[in-house]
Amino acid sequence: MKIVVDFDLCQSHGLCTEAAPELFELRDDGFLYVLSDTPAPELERKAEKAALECPVGAITLKDE
Amino acid sequence: MQRVVIVGASLAGLRAAQALRKRSFAGSITLIGEEPHAPYDRPPLSKQLLSGEWPAEKLFFHNREKHDALELEQRVGVAARSLSVSTNEVELANGERVPYDGLIIATGARTRQLAAAKDLAGVYCLRTLDDALAIRAALEHKPRVVVVGAGFIGLEVAASCRKLGLAVTVVEPQTLPLLGPLGAAAARSVHELHRGHSVEFHLGRAVTAVQGTGRVERLLLDDGSALDCDLLVVGIGVDPETRWLAGSGVALEARGGGVICDSTLATNVPNIVAAGDVVRWPNAGNSERVSVPHWSNAVEQGQAAATRLLEGPSTAPFTHMPYFWSDQYDRKLQSAGSVRGSDVFEVVQGSLEAASFVGLYSRDDRLTGVLSSNAPAAFLRARKLIAQTAPLSEARAAFAIR
Numbered sequence: 001m002k003i004v005v006d007f008d009l010c011q012s013h014g015l016c017t018e019a020a021p022e023l024f025e026l027r028d029d030g031f032l033y034v035l036s037d038t039p040a041p042e043l044e045r046k047a048e049k050a051a052l053e054c055p056v057g058a059i060t061l062k063d064e
Numbered sequence: 065m066q067r068v069v070i071v072g073a074s075l076a077g078l079r080a081a082q083a084l085r086k087r088s089f090a091g092s093i094t095l096i097g098e099e100p101h102a103p104y105d106r107p108p109l110s111k112q113l114l115s116g117e118w119p120a121e122k123l124f125f126h127n128r129e130k131h132d133a134l135e136l137e138q139r140v141g142v143a144a145r146s147l148s149v150s151t152n153e154v155e156l157a158n159g160e161r162v163p164y165d166g167l168i169i170a171t172g173a174r175t176r177q178l179a180a181a182k183d184l185a186g187v188y189c190l191r192t193l194d195d196a197l198a199i200r201a202a203l204e205h206k207p208r209v210v211v212v213g214a215g216f217i218g219l220e221v222a223a224s225c226r227k228l229g230l231a232v233t234v235v236e237p238q239t240l241p242l243l244g245p246l247g248a249a250a251a252r253s254v255h256e257l258h259r260g261h262s263v264e265f266h267l268g269r270a271v272t273a274v275q276g277t278g279r280v281e282r283l284l285l286d287d288g289s290a291l292d293c294d295l296l297v298v299g300i301g302v303d304p305e306t307r308w309l310a311g312s313g314v315a316l317e318a319r320g321g322g323v324i325c326d327s328t329l330a331t332n333v334p335n336i337v338a339a340g341d342v343v344r345w346p347n348a349g350n351s352e353r354v355s356v357p358h359w360s361n362a363v364e365q366g367q368a369a370a371t372r373l374l375e376g377p378s379t380a381p382f383t384h385m386p387y388f389w390s391d392q393y394d395r396k397l398q399s400a401g402s403v404r405g406s407d408v409f410e411v412v413q414g415s416l417e418a419a420s421f422v423g424l425y426s427r428d429d430r431l432t433g434v435l436s437s438n439a440p441a442a443f444l445r446a447r448k449l450i451a452q453t454a455p456l457s458e459a460r461a462a463f464a465i466r
Contacts (some may be wrong), residue, residue: 004449011396013389013440014440026440
């Protein structure tokens with residue numbers, strides 16, 4: 001799985017950082033950072049949750 | 065369970081369908097929607113769609129998510145008319161009957177109309193894609209816009225109209241915009257924000273008449289003032305869409321008509337659950353049933369209701385911390401937790417006069433909610449503290465050190 005964030009869409013709601021703190025971080029500069037765009041298999045469910053809960057649909061998951 | 069029917073083809077219904085498949089449900093899923101559209105996202109309607117930044121295609125979920133594997137049978141453009149819990153069938157407006165083993169009620173809400181504006185052209189509510197497209201088309205004629213209702217929808221419409229250079233007047237019976245959801249101090253700053261963008265307000269005023277020959281021309285207010293108007297947008301709230309459930313045996317609130325759910329989102333009828341704006345449920349162990357008509361709640365309830373349907377009564381209670389946001393001009397307002405019942409609001413970062421601030425709501429020295437503007441990282445920090453119902457002193461300290 002590969003995580004792709006569309007940063008033109010991202011508005012730093014930050015819900016992904018709660019769904020998958022291992023993969024996403026919102027830093028004090030107000031921007032979202034992807035900590036790992038190729039999640040380990042045990043984190044894929046969290047990545048899916050983050051994508052579904054993103055209010056602006058900025059997170060896409062691609063099969064590798 | 066072989067056949068699941070979801071009535072309501074918006075966010076909660078779609079997320080429920082996705083959760084069913086995620087939990088390896090292999091039966092049929094029928095998604096029934098009144099609007100003639102595949103599921104789409106509503107928040108951009110009053111913002112990017114209205115201001116013309118985005119085409120409608122950008123709103124459809126299937127354009128940003130993979131839906132093929134869901135194998136949904138979509139029946140859109142036809143409303144559910146009634147429900148028979150004795151024969152386990154949903155009857156559609158075209159007379160067709162759709163049988164189910166499990167039913168998810170996700171019919172959302174419908175907009176309240178302004179009785180005084182009945183039957184006049186140029187009067188709109190904003191809930192659906194078709195509403196938004198109709199308003200957008202009308203805005204091209206450079207109308208004088210009046211918005212009735214200074215809630216989130218009304219104010220976002222006002223902001224979008226100002227972006228397009230149109231004159232906007234807002235009428236609101238309360239003394240400040242967003243007074244209920246934000247409290248007085250923050251509501252005053254929203255008022256100032258819009259006044260700074262030349263929105264005219266008539267606060268504490270009710271509409272007594274809407275005049276016009278065939279189409280809206282003028283509003284009369286209870287202080288005797290008259291507002292000339294070519295386009296009237298009504299944003300005075302919504303009611304749960306449960307008319308199709310009347311008399312079905314599914315228990316509805318005597319007041320308001322929402323679907324009464326238990327803590328797991330189950331209704332009083334076996335194998336029928338509910339999700340989204342239509343739901344009234346006891347959140348987080350409270351005895352009072354509430355509605356949380358926001359985007360994130362629809363997502364989470366859709367998923368939770370699907371789980372409840374598959375796993376039965378032993379499913380864990382559904383709890384949710386309310387979250388909403390609103391984009392107005394250069395501000396992104398974000399709110400989490402609860403404002404109602406709080407007795408103190410204090411700004412712990414920035415100031416209400418500035419574009420960026422963080423304010424905390426509390427009761428009895430416990431943090432209950434947060435409102436921020438253009439401060440996403442600090443907002444998340446506060447959100448975590450609310451989840452822990454942190455003492456106010458701890459919350460203050462978390463901000464003071466930065």
